[in-house]
């Protein structure tokens with residue numbers, strides 16, 4: 001079987017598992033959206049998955065995404081591209097121009113830059129705040145104790161509509177408590193969506209209320225390099 005066929009099989013398997021996890025959690029069928037994470041994979045590897053009708057994709061680096069997605073998006077205009085990696089302020093312009101959803105707002109400066117670019121470009125990606133639920137110093141995301149107030153400031157000071165929270169639990173910990181914390185914070189902040197769960201734990205995340213799961217290697221196979229995020 002070719003790598004492309006494997007990715008299509010991987011996608012189907014993950015979609016089946018999501019449906020099972022929704023049912024087990026007594027959640028409505030289709031209440032969880034799969035964001036297929038394509039970082040490190042090129043357009044040829046991604047295309048067969050697009051051709052099955054899947055439309056939601058995620059990348060963690062602006063520059064890498066610029067190398068493959070403008071052409072694919074021109075060809076398939078209903079694709080929804082999510083930025084799931086840390087955003088540098090000097091890349092905000094490019095990020096607002098390319099992405100349909102930015103999941104990684106985590107500080108005042110970025111919120112301000114995004115608001116400025118939305119005003120300039122007349123293009124408004126949907127927005128999430130990333131929360132560092134494990135308080136890991138090397139990881140992006142706002143301190144959970146400041147998350148609800150930060151969401152409020154995004155609204156009141158920057159005029160941004162925040163529709164969800166995102167987290168990446170510490171690699172070596174049971175993710176359940178982190179998912180539960182994000183769910184609680186979303187209630188406090190008054191946001192609807194929870195982006196949580198990756199290849200190793202998306203079914204658990206669904207049990208804790210995830211509405212977006214971000215799954216890469218379970219679809220596309222192992223990435224050549226380990227993740228530095």
Ligand SMILES: *Cc1c(COP(=O)(O)O)cnc(C)c1O
Nearest residue numbers: 037060084198199214215216217
């Ligand atoms: C790479 C990545 C994922 C997907 O990870 P897999 O373990 O391959 O499913 C999800 N979220 C973020 C933020 C990532 O960088």
